[in-house]
Amino acid sequence: MSRPNEREIARKLAERESFEPPAGLLEKIKSEIPAEISVGTAVPGTAKGNAMPVRQRWLIAASMILAVGAGAVGFRVWQGEGNRLASQAESQKAAPAAQGRMEEAKPAPILGPSGPPTPPPAAKISQDAGGAPAAEQAPMTPPMETQPEQRKDLESRRDANLQSPLPPLAAPENVPAPPPPPPPAKPAVEASRVEGGVVGGVPGGVVGGVVGGVPGGVPGPVPDEVLQRRRVQNFAAAESPMLDQRVTAAKMAEKKEKDGKAYDAVLFKSAGTNPFVDTTVDRLSTFGLDVDTASYTVARRYIGDGNLPDPDSVRVEEWVNYFDYGDPAPARGEDFAIRAEGAPSPFAHGPQYRLLRFNIKARQIQAGKRRPAVLTFVIDVSGSMNQQNRLGLVKDSLFLLIDQLRPDDRVGLVVFGDTARLLLEPSNNREAIRQAILRLTPEGSTNTEEGLSMGYDVAGRNFRMNASNRIILCSDGVANVGHTGPQAILGRIGREARRGIELTTLGFGMGNYNDHLMEQLADKGDGRYAYLDTLDEAKRVLVDELTGTLQTIAKNAKVQVELNPVVVARYRLLGYENRAIADQRFRDETVDAGEVGAGHSVTALYEIELRADAPHWEQPVATLHLRYKVPEVGNITETVRRVGFEDFAPTWEGASPALRLAGLVAELAEVFKGSPWAKSDDLNDVARRLREVVRQLPGNAKAGELADLAERAARIKAGQGRREE
């Protein structure tokens, strides 16, 4: 039997059978192009390697193959027969090794030891992109048989520092996760909804950034410095599309054209919806705490104006965290109280499902005992702030705040329109502050960047140790003028936050509103983001919760919940999609997580599916780790709370009103969000059940308001339905 030579193989490999794609494939692909696509900053120009005409390339390839073939033949002749036998023996060794590899590829290394075949761990990949890869890739690229020839080659390459043993496969992890496991009971349509959500969502800034460049990047061991740069680049790539004014403008225009409803050009960005995660694949759920509440007030504004909220504006955790659940304050000397309780899930995915609520409540600080504050307001006085009396609301809000000030607090004012200017150097003279506020008048366009820059300059030169140094940005979030664009300012916001000047963003207005920018700025600036739709809301944020807004109890607060795989089969975290942190980075202090102010209360809801055969009473169900840094002191603290079956109520009706309220708030948010996990889209039903719970919570005004809101939304929806008919 003749042994095929290299040239023959090259020819066969190059053979062009025509593989015509099946009909309809093009249409299918096109139909899956998402409505919004972000593109990396660097758009390729003409690559040099490309200038070469195709024909020429093939001539080179062909001649190369010829040369290789001829060379090989010559080499072999020279080697003589004995060598040939040796090399054959070698290849016989190689063949079984190759077969072994194929077999190894079959069983999934990611599976639990006894687990049933599970879909790919989508959530795992998306959550801790940096983690699993090595283990997961191993089977496909085992260290190849160490033939001397190859080892030499590897070594020489290592010397040249060009290549790592594992490079080419590093790419898959950059590629977003394959579709998450669809819920078994849900039809395919729903699965695809989840997929779109999750994949689109998980913060590219964190995930992509950690891993490094998507295909095309330099493989191999990379010096730290390069890694760092790559991280920065990726961050910019992931973030800038939203912040880049050009793209933002285009998107806004598109959005306006598309929906043309409710408000002009409002920019929200959905972070998707968390999927159910199999505990054998990933038993850890890690996220940064979030005390923002803007998403709820934005929706309230929508409904108040007679519209249903934009699904992209709904962040479930911000809805849940808006409400008071009457959770106990921490004991003396403790920073946090952690409460956990559960009950059968109202989402009714099956009898084994439970809703688990964690509440983390920060200690309160009496108004008189908070640290003095140096507040630099950066106020948007652009033309857009003239609409709907936005500036009027800003002024009224500021007047409310002034009455809360203590003699040692200072307030300064920077305004920006076309340019930024200093209205008042931080001062404790209330009359001067009052006069400055009265002088606020709308003007020109919106140069947020310059406004913030000047704000930081002012706050920097008025910085006081042992005080709360804070910028408060009041804006509708539209940055339409500025030389370098807001991404330039993002870097500064992060640096200043580390230095001790934090940033709180207060959103006003709705037309031309940029929710995403406001949230990102506050997130980077270690501050809070609130949307002020009414003076009442301004009072809540700037008067009732002023201490919490001004004084941070915990910095970089992260939560890791470990679900016990023996008891829990699957779980999903409701909300916190854009706060996800890679599991293995929980104890990494460089990860930017959430800040929690005095008296703030953070609630996290999990829907979990218990194993039918779980050894119920002996095992913990879940364990929550809370990790944070004490500001100023800098101590890292970690506390633990275990949840057992004793924390679960036997029926939904028997659950605490707090748990039921939280469950209903989340359900309503999921309905508005269009989450695939929402039980139904019947707003009347949710409103009715809310009413029932509210009756048991006398004096909880916010809950009462939510029931009203749900009823109103149901009427709006019914009205829309009629109009469409």
Next chain:
Amino acid sequence: MRERPDGAREGRLLAALAAGDRTAAEELVEQTYRGVYSLLRRLCGDPDLAADLTQETYRKAWDSLPGFNGRSQFSTWLFRIAYTTFLNHLRRPRRLVPLEERHESAVPDPAPAADEEVDRAAEGGRLRRAVLALPEELRFTVTALFWGDLPVKEIARHEGVTAVAIRKRLKRALERLALALGEEDVR
């Protein structure tokens, strides 16, 4: 020989896409999907699976486009995604890699000589399996050059090595393939 979209045009389309022009995305798909499909078809040897994987490739591409750094050509980048999509598919526990084929490759049929009139398809299958059994860097090089139609220079840039190194790899790969295929024949 299929023609590859030229870089300048890709650049323009990407710029249009960045500016929010959705039709640019459609045009990019039209330009590239044949190549992607053809690559996957060669890699997996199954037309239906290739179509599925092609769709998956584009889904991933849209999602990871923010991370596209422009250092390589768009089509090279897309090739890389398609390739890893295929490898992921192999690793995926549940989805089928045609089982009987996997079996074949794992345990070579003891008596293939029975029907010695090896038809083209079977031969193609053997070659494909032999390519897949190559060590990763060789496999990538062969696949990229012959099935992905990437120019040597692009592969080199992508792998961070010189074109000469790629040629060396190619030589090694062809030798190994010759050995592997020869082996089967001998038996």
